[in-house]
Amino acid sequence: MRKPTGLERLYVDFDSFFASAEQHLQPHLRGKPVGVIPVDSEHTGLIAASREAKAKGIKRGTFVRDARRQCPDLVLVTARHELYVDLHKDIIRTIETVVPVKAVCSIDEMLCALLPAEWSRALDIGRRVKEAIAAGIGPTLTCSVGLGPNDLLAKIAAEMEKPDGLVALHPDDLPGRLLSLDLTDIPGIAQGNAARLARAGIADMEALWRLQPKELRRLWGSVEGERLWMGLHGYTVERPETQRRMFGHGRVLPSDWRSLNGAYAAARVLLAKAAARMRRAGFSARTLSLWLTDRNSAGWYGEERFRPTWDDPSLLASLSRLFLHAEREEMHRSRSVHVALHDLVPLGEIEDDLFDHTPEAQLKRRMEYLSTIADRLNGTHRKTLLHWGPWVTIPGGYAGAKIAFNRIPDAEDF
Known part of the structure; x- marks a missing residue:
């Protein structure tokens, strides 16, 4: 464990990214309140709101009908x-002209990681990053930059003066400005964890700061509590490499x-997209899971297990059997559908019996080969040209290609 003495990390966090991206791409939207929605419907919530919209009380998650009522324009x-993914790639290239x-x-x-020779001029590097983005991308896409001795404190600093902020949390000044934050301003402390801390008498940052690392680990119920303590106190925190699950x-x-x-038509498309991603990453699966939910978030769950499998026809056949089970158990309607391939096995670890010439084995090899050919064709043209069985366009599009918090789609996903 090491305690840095300088500003070793620089964190870039863009302001209202999806909404600002639309204002960047569509100049007539600049200066107007903008809300970004996942699908053209009055019954959905906003996934982003521009600064102008936020000034009128509209937030991410606000339902469209409520947002229209709050802000008619x-x-x-x-x-x-x-x-947005193309813009993200341009941003990366622009930042890397500086660091x-x-x-x-x-x-x-x-x-970004700063070299020891750069620690003393970290604030200047932060300004240069902001200037490079304004010059190379445009002034509409602003970002907040945070500097700190470790990843966590740099991220917290980037959040402190949004939008368009530049903040440094120097290790010599801790706890300093941290004490003015709410507990839920700290990454990793959601409402549930804040409530757990409150029950233990930890209601503010000052009380949190006074805890010992083992105490926070006990309150957290895992080593993550101790890691959080180390990060807040300026130590570097080594995390084990995560594995694809x-x-x-x-x-x-x-x-x-x-x-x-x-639900079945939508699930077929979602499964095909998930399977293509799995193959590109070099995995096969031993389990397919299906969730169907009703309006009360209850519903039906089923899974099917099999030998390591990665070809579309086999996986779609498994999905069909799961839906038959759902139908037999009188699951007639579904508000949402989710599919997942898990119990993953790297393709290189699958031992194929080359002397198995049964019709079933030969058919499976052909289906695997055709699935690979379909991936190449669809990836080259960035559209689904070859697929198994009926294919539908799910309202809202982007089946398998939506941006998630910790996932940026590949070009082949679109």
């Missing part, structure tokens, strides 16, 4: 994920898709 734009990007944390958050996709269905037939 709100401009709604349906998300265009492929353009290398160490890690991409999300579509609009990047972490699953490939999956889900979708809340529009009202006219909420029959079992509609």
Whole structure:
């Protein structure tokens, strides 16, 4: 464990990224309140709100009907994920004209490591990053930059003076400005964890700061509590490398898709996209899971286990059997559908019996070969040209290609 003495980390966090991206791409939207929605519907929530919209009380998650009532002049734009990913790549290239990007944390958050010779001029480097983005991308896409001795404190600093902020949390000044924050301002402390801390008499940052690392570990119920303590106190925190656990996709269905037939049609598309991602990453799966939910978030769950499998026909056949089980158990409607491929096995670890010439084995090899050919064709043309069975366009599009908090789609996903 090491305690840095300088500003070793620089964190870039863009302000209202999806909404600002639309204002950047569509100049007539600049200066107007803009809300970005996942699908053109009055029954969905905003996934982003511009600064102008936020000034009128509109937040991410606000339902469209409520947002229109709060702000009659709100401009709604349906998300265009492929353009945001292209813009993200331009941003990375621009930042790296000033300092290398160490890690991409999300579509609009990047972490950079500063060399010892750069620590004394870290604030100047932060300004140069902001200036490079304004000059290379445009003034509409602003970012907040945080500097700190470790990843966590740099991220916290980036959040402290949004929008368009530049803040440094120097290790010599801790706890300093941290004491003015709410507990839920700290990454990793959500409402549930804050409530748990409150029950233990920890209601503010000053009380949290006075805890010992083992105490926070006990309150947290895991080593993450101790890691949080170390990060807040300026220590470097080494985390074990995470391993891929699953490939999956889900979708809340529009009202006219909420029959079992509609859910099945959507699930086939979602599964095909998840399977293509899995193959590109070099895995096969031993389990397929299916969740169907009703309006009360209850519903039906089923899974099917098999030998390591990665070809589309086999996986789609498994999905069909799961839906038959759901139908037998009288699951007639579904508000949302989720599919997941898990119990993953790297393709290189699968031992294939080359002397198995049974019709079943030969058919499986052909299906694997054709699945690979389909991936190449669809990836080259960035559209689904070859698929197994009926293919539908799910309302909202972007099946398998939506930007998630910790996932940026590949070009092949679109």
